[in-house]
Amino acid sequence: MLYFAHWKIALILAVSLLGIWFAAPNFSPLPGQTVNLGLDLQGGSHLVFEVDLPGVRAERLDGLSQEATVLFRQQPTIPTAANAVIGDEVVIRVARAEDMDEAFSRLQSLSRPVGDGSMGLTGVAARTVDFDRDNAERTIRMSLTDAAMIDIRDRTIAQSIEVIRRRIDASGTTEPTIARQGDERILVQVPGESNPQRIIELVGTTARMTFHLVRADVAVGADGQGRTPPGVMILQQDDLSEPYIAVERRAMVSGENLTYAGSTFQDGQPVVEFRFDTTGAAAFGRVTSQNVGRRFAVVLDDIVISSPVILGPILGGSGVIQGNFTFESAYDLAVLLQAGALPAELTVVEQRSVGPGLGQDSINKGTIAVVIGFIAVMVFMLAAYSVFGVFSNLALMLNVMLILGALSGLQATLTLPGIAGIILTIGMAVDANVLIYERIREEAKNGRSPANAIEKGYSEALSAILDANITTLIAAGVLYMLGAGPVRGFAVTLGIGIITSVFTAFVFSRLLVAMWVKGLKPKKLPI
Amino acid sequence: MSLALTNYFPDSTSIPFIKARFAAFGFSVLMILASIAAFFSMGLNFGIDFTGGVTLEVRTEAEIDAARIDEMRGVLNNLGLGAIELQGLSELTEGSECYGNHCALIRVQPQEGEGLEAEVAQQEANLAVQAALTELYPDIEYRSVQVLGPKVSGELVQAGIMSIVTALVLMLVYIWFRFEWQYSVGAVVALIHDVIITIGMFSVTQLEFNLSTIAAILTIVGYSMNDTVVVYDRIREKIRKFKKKSLDEVLNLAINKTLSRTILTSLTTLVALFSLWLLGGAALQGFAFAMIFGIVVGTYSSIFVAAPILMLTNVKREASEA
Numbered sequence: 136m137l138y139f140a141h142w143k144i145a146l147i148l149a150v151s152l153l154g155i156w157f158a159a160p161n162f163s164p165l166p167g168q169t170v171n172l173g174l175d176l177q178g179g180s181h182l183v184f185e186v187d188l189p190g191v192r193a194e195r196l197d198g199l200s201q202e203a204t205v206l207f208r209q210q211p212t213i214p215t216a217a218n219a220v221i222g223d224e225v226v227i228r229v230a231r232a233e234d235m236d237e238a239f240s241r242l243q244s245l246s247r248p249v250g251d252g253s254m255g256l257t258g259v260a261a262r263t264v265d266f267d268r269d270n271a272e273r274t275i276r277m278s279l280t281d282a283a284m285i286d287i288r289d290r291t292i293a294q295s296i297e298v299i300r301r302r303i304d305a306s307g308t309t310e311p312t313i314a315r316q317g318d319e320r321i322l323v324q325v326p327g328e329s330n331p332q333r334i335i336e337l338v339g340t341t342a343r344m345t346f347h348l349v350r351a352d353v354a355v356g357a358d359g360q361g362r363t364p365p366g367v368m369i370l371q372q373d374d375l376s377e378p379y380i381a382v383e384r385r386a387m388v389s390g391e392n393l394t395y396a397g398s399t400f401q402d403g404q405p406v407v408e409f410r411f412d413t414t415g416a417a418a419f420g421r422v423t424s425q426n427v428g429r430r431f432a433v434v435l436d437d438i439v440i441s442s443p444v445i446l447g448p449i450l451g452g453s454g455v456i457q458g459n460f461t462f463e464s465a466y467d468l469a470v471l472l473q474a475g476a477l478p479a480e481l482t483v484v485e486q487r488s489v490g491p492g493l494g495q496d497s498i499n500k501g502t503i504a505v506v507i508g509f510i511a512v513m514v515f516m517l518a519a520y521s522v523f524g525v526f527s528n529l530a531l532m533l534n535v536m537l538i539l540g541a542l543s544g545l546q547a548t549l550t551l552p553g554i555a556g557i558i559l560t561i562g563m564a565v566d567a568n569v570l571i572y573e574r575i576r577e578e579a580k581n582g583r584s585p586a587n588a589i590e591k592g593y594s595e596a597l598s599a600i601l602d603a604n605i606t607t608l609i610a611a612g613v614l615y616m617l618g619a620g621p622v623r624g625f626a627v628t629l630g631i632g633i634i635t636s637v638f639t640a641f642v643f644s645r646l647l648v649a650m651w652v653k654g655l656k657p658k659k660l661p662i
Numbered sequence: 663m664s665l666a667l668t669n670y671f672p673d674s675t676s677i678p679f680i681k682a683r684f685a686a687f688g689f690s691v692l693m694i695l696a697s698i699a700a701f702f703s704m705g706l707n708f709g710i711d712f713t714g715g716v717t718l719e720v721r722t723e724a725e726i727d728a729a730r731i732d733e734m735r736g737v738l739n740n741l742g743l744g745a746i747e748l749q750g751l752s753e754l755t756e757g758s759e760c761y762g763n764h765c766a767l768i769r770v771q772p773q774e775g776e777g778l779e780a781e782v783a784q785q786e787a788n789l790a791v792q793a794a795l796t797e798l799y800p801d802i803e804y805r806s807v808q809v810l811g812p813k814v815s816g817e818l819v820q821a822g823i824m825s826i827v828t829a830l831v832l833m834l835v836y837i838w839f840r841f842e843w844q845y846s847v848g849a850v851v852a853l854i855h856d857v858i859i860t861i862g863m864f865s866v867t868q869l870e871f872n873l874s875t876i877a878a879i880l881t882i883v884g885y886s887m888n889d890t891v892v893v894y895d896r897i898r899e900k901i902r903k904f905k906k907k908s909l910d911e912v913l914n915l916a917i918n919k920t921l922s923r924t925i926l927t928s929l930t931t932l933v934a935l936f937s938l939w940l941l942g943g944a945a946l947q948g949f950a951f952a953m954i955f956g957i958v959v960g961t962y963s964s965i966f967v968a969a970p971i972l973m974l975t976n977v978k979r980e981a982s983e984a
Contacts, residue, residue: 183814185778185781185813187778329804329807330804332789335785482778482781482782483781483785483809483811484781484810484811484813484814485809485810485811485814486785486788486807486808486809486810487806487807487808487809488804488806488807488808489805489806490803490804490805490806492721492759492803492805493719493759493805493806495759496755496758496759496760496943497943497945499755499757499758500755500758500941500942500943500946501942501943501946503941504937504938504940504941504942504946505937507937507941508933508934508935508936508937508938509934511933511934511936511937512930512933512934515929515930515933516930519926551945551946552874552877552946552949554942554946555874555938555942555946555949555950558934558935558937558938558942559881559931559934559935559938559953561934562930562931562932562933562934562935563885563888563927563930563931563934565927565930566888566927566930566931569923569926569927569930570892570923570927573920573922573923573926577919598895599891599892599895599896602840602888602891602892602895603887603888603889603891603892604888605836606833606836606884606887606888606891607881607884607885607887607888608884609829609832609833609836609884610829610833610880610881610883610884610887611880611884613825613828613829613832613880614825614829614876614877614880614881616825617821617824617825617828618821618825618873618876618877619818619821619873621873621874622873622874622876622877625874625877626877629881
């Protein structure tokens with residue numbers, strides 16, 4: 136145990152120097168990566184959004200029900216007694232029993248292969264719709280398969296992340312983290328932003344924009360109530376002088392046809408300018424030329440943001456939206472439109488934000504606690520083991536360096552609980568040395584020579600050291616897997632600290648002790 | 663060397679720990695019963711991580727004295743958000759933004775609602791509180807804001823319980839693998855003992871029980887296991903070596919041989935934790951306190967619970983290879 140081959144010494148020194156090299160940028164002007172501070176230390180916002188999957192499912196079922204209606208209208212028509220979404224099913228009831236076969240076969244076309252058409256376990260491509268036929272009741276029930284729901288979920292989340300990324304990037308926010316979390320959530324982390332309200336609005340707005348003709352002939356009460364003929368709906372308007380407005384249910388054009396949106400000024404007022412693609416431009420041109428003098432409504436997520444009069448045909452496919460805008464809100468709306476609509480509604484389910492002041496306070500306090508804890512442990516070890524205490528203290532210093540180096544090199548995130556993990560590691564890291572030294576002490580008392588006692592001490596203590604550290608590593612592992620947020624940072628430093636402490640306390644300190652024994656050849660152990 | 667601690671510690675102790683096992687068992691059972699009683703009668707003071715709701719830490723240029731706390735309480739109680747807890751944070755560290763009494767902690771209880779409505783309700787409560795406070799003190803600063811809906815907090819409770827159970831099971835498996843089942847049982851009984859008593863302490867003191875408490879409990883589990891393994895390792899060694907000695911003699915010998923190590927390691931860990939407790943700031947105080955308590959309990963349990971239990975589980979005396 137006390138003999139080290141040259142290459143081993145070189146390796147131990149290399150690992151130590153590498154750790155110090157990686158740690159150095161944190162406290163010296165040397166170039167390189169420093170420790171990645173968590174949001175709780177540098178300040179910033181941590182937001183978790185949940186995707187409204189039940190809403191998406193309901194929308195899909197609604198779509199199925201409407202498609203069924205279209206299929207039944209084809210010649211020869213199939214009269215139905217009912218066609219509605221009930222719970223998680225579309226329930227269709229045909230009027231005549233003899234139509235059952237034909238209805239059932241027409242509906243089959245609604246079930247398509249899921250997603251990319253990949254094969255399921257059965258070797259047959261999974262399909263999107265399950266049918267349940269009941270001849271006696273003349274009903275056919277359609278529901279979405281599990282495979283379809285998973286496919287819808289994954290696509291919805293992937294698309295949402297894409298849209299969120301475009302929106303946040305365009306808003307000028309630096310270095311956001313946007314990632315899927317679990318099955319139906321999206322995590323958005325924004326360093327340095329301690330007031331996340333604007334981000335929440337930017338991300339939480341569906342931004343589905345449509346243009347509808349206004350129905351001035353339908354009277355709307357001040358409370359938003361009124362008799363609406365078929366094909367007409369009443370919407371809230373973002374204008375106090377006319378809080379409700381009746382519009383045609385069918386949209387002239389939708390936001391999907393936008394190719395550009397930007398904010399600018401017109402007559403000193405902030406406005407949003409936009410441009411349609413060719414399809415959008417054609418539709419917009421046709422409707423505006425046929426309806427000069429009427430008003431149209433610009434609808435964003437079911438709220439009318441503006442309802443101007445059509446002064447003449449708009450043929451170029453571009454225009455401006457005037458509304459109740461400030462420069463910032465016009466800018467944000469342009470960002471939203473440019474980035475496209477979200478495929479589903481998003482709700483914030485978790486928000487944690489920390490201001491820069493608190494973050495700095497935490498860093499200061501954490502650093503003081505680490506330094507004082509570190510010194511106290513070193514004094515303690517020196518008092519307990521004198522010369523051997525010096526060895527374990529050198530090992531402890533190297534240990535802290537290696538933890539810092541590993542955190543910097545791996546670009547792991549250091550959180551406030553992570554600092555607690557470092558302090559705890561400092562206290563526990565000396566355990567390996569204590570185990571060894573106590574054993575050496577015991578062996579020396581049994582009459583062994585110093586070199587022999589040291590040899591025995593290291594070899595006999597190894598199994599206990601490994602067992603002890605593996606159990607703590609298990610705890611850190613569980614915490615990492617199941618823990619949330621900043622607590623994970625604790626698991627990271629604890630885990631790294633355990634690994635580096637075995638190296639410093641068992642390998643590095645042994646090298647020191649070996650060199651000491653070889654150089655001084657002590658007759659008696661100062662232990 | 664005069665500095666060596668050998669001088670303060672008796673060279674080789676021979677304290678009859680095993681003889682005291684019945685007293686120790688009695689004490690432990692009493693503590694466990696008290697903990698369970700406290701848990702069911704007083705419950706735990708769950709933090710926002712597990713209850714949901716809104717917590718804010720605020721700071722104003724002017725000192726937040728009792729009058730300001732009352733003023734804020736008055737305004738916030740008018741919002742109809744249910745019970746609101748307000749507490750001034752006095753900070754003794756110079757240079758900290760909160761030095762003096764410039765900061766306060768505000769806790770809004772979780773808002774009611776069905777499904778996603780409840781999630782939205784928490785967000786709205788947060789906005790309402792911020793709007794009211796900013797109107798009251800235009801210079802107010804929000805040092806931290808946490809808003810958690812019922813969904814996330816519910817999941818955190820589950821994950822917390824899961825992580826403790828998983829850790830215990832993994833420890834059991836590991837010890838089973840390294841030693842025999844008799845040891846495994848002893849170790850896990852000791853761990854459960856530690857976990858229950860630590861939770862009992864949180865119930866009695868009504869300290870906030872949050873995610874970092876779970877982290878503390880898991881670390882205590884790891885630490886206590888660590889201690890137990892060191893003692894067991896020595897017991898196994900002595901059992902093989904002294905076949906003629908009675909089991910309680912062997913156990914006693916092993917505990918005494920590892921005693922100075924047990925105490926020294928606990929002390930260095932405690933020294934580090936005291937530094938964290940006193941200097942680490944409010945956010946880490948609960949964690950540090952839980953750890954300090956847990957280390958004391960964990961050290962006690964590896965000596966007085968884990969080892970003596972081997973008298974009951976009928977540990978094998980023949981040399982068996984692990």
